[in-house]
Amino acid sequence: MSDGDVREATTERASETTDFDAVVVGAGFSGLYMLHRLRELGLSVRVYEKGDGVGGTWYWNRYPGARCDSESHIYCYSFDEDLYEEWEWSERYPEQPEILEYLNFAADELDLRRDIAFETEVTSASYDDDAATWTIETADGERVETRFFISAVGCLSEPFKPDFDGLDTFEGEWYHTARWPHDGVDLDGQRVGVIGTGSTGIQFISETASRAGHLTVFQRTPNYAVPARNRPLEAEEYEEIRENYDAIWEQARNSRLGMPFDPDENSARGLSEAEIHDILEDRWQQGGFRFLHAFEPGHVLSNADTNAIISEFIREKIRERVDDPDTAEKLVPTDHPYGAKRPPMDYNDYYGTYNRDDVSLVDVEENPITEITPDGVRTTADEYDLDVLVFATGFDAMTGALLAMDIRGRDGLPLEEKWADGPTTYLGLGMHDFPNLFTITGPQSPSVLTNMPMSIEQHVEWITDCIAYMDREGYDRIEATAESEQQWVSQTNMLADNMLFSEAKSWYRGENVPGKPSIFTPFPGGLEMYRGICERVAEDDYDGFELREATDAPTVEQ
Ligand code: FAD
């Protein structure tokens, strides 16, 4: 069957029994590419997006200093040469407005907007096994039927805000970084407080310190921030990138982290401490994720001895930069090894910020926040008066946006019930009891442990091929078996147990949200290994999934 035949067959089926062949939720990197590929297959597709524009993460996270830690030339789509040849990034790391502009550019180039319903939140999705269709409902009461339900809701898109007493009494303004007002916030000369020192907090703090009248940082856990070494991208450098793009993409796709920064040394074994230091110093000067690639990242994230040397190397750098020794010790992480939490980047002399008189650091591990008062924040030790309070407190990561929809699989099984002890999937792409649902960057996919556009492209292409295969072979339903799901989760856990991730309390393990089950959620084996497994599954007629012939479906009485 040619692509043309697939197009005709699916269009006929869609118009006869469902409103759409596929409904996609979300219009960030994932949803936009998914729409493009399904359209190429000839499917009728509707994308629903809560926001009033495309961009996902980069539509919502407009806080001062918001920037992507992946280098710009690889933080974009690689599937279409025109897209990366026509676009030119201005800096080594792209700032939020530039990424948002890029995704708008991609949506225009691919003419995607006509199939996206903006300002439309999907509230529920329920599966009918006889018809092998999903019914999708939106907050404004729209109800549609579709063969395939594809989640592109993002794994860092549901903000998490701790539930402090008294926030409703606060007389100043408060914001979460991931829901930053589109017309900005006036922070100049204000008494600003920020809770959180993850990647976001660190970006926000460095950017805001010189604008605020006084900045108070409420830190629970210090972090290992590595200098990003941001700079404008010079014309010759860009020329070189363009000339080498094929090789860059090839290397990034077949790497552990989706980045083309292979280290010179795979492991630190057999090297003297001085040799290791020389390598680290060189990579420290290169900056960003190139530092994590000082040695093969799998080695850095699993070998306790190497990791201890790297962690201590960063601690020394922090001590050197901060004038006051007490403040320096508060900023030095000792509770977890480097990389066991998402490593943040330092764009603007983060540690030097604490040498300013108008910046104070409050250790809320030692003296926790007890409540928000009308005037500001109260801890067990003191009170801090504020005009603006900023929550840089992260996300209900990996599962939050999926569970925010009421998703019900076979026999009305709620996803929330299936995942009561933590999320379980097969390949991060599908689930037992939830046929014809695909999850882009779902739990147990590599997602947040990689440069995400690389993983997203792999997922979208795999899903597209799978749907084309089903149409070609006459299948109407695909479902992960219970055994394959269980084996995949075990494999993910086993890989994680052999790494250093269990030595940190982190959102990788759901531990940032009170009451959330603690389970390591992303697949830690790397993109290259994952890609190979997914390819073998597809080549083996979707091994681990059960497919139903359309002709075996029960007849539905009209
Ligand atoms: P998203 O961009 O999150 O898009 C999901 C969309 O789904 C959103 O627009 C949301 O509104 C919509 N949606 C969700 N639920 C519903 C619903 N029920 N109904 C309708 N619409 C819904 N990744 C990297 O690779 N490198 C980085 O350096 C990096 N830095 C980051 C920095 C920040 C501050 C954040 C928050 C994330 C960062 N990420 C980074 C991860 C980033 O999320 C991904 O790179 C990528 O943007 C994810 O795209 P997505 O389309 O999968 O999800």
Ligand code: NA7
């Ligand atoms: P993170 O990495 O989850 O950081 C959240 C920060 O907020 C972190 O420092 C937390 O401390 C802190 N936090 C959370 N709850 C509290 C309470 N109750 N009291 C004090 N401090 C608290 O989110 P980010 O937005 O920075 O980064 C998430 C991803 O987005 C990142 O990977 C990038 O890709 C972008 P903790 O460490 O838990 O002690």
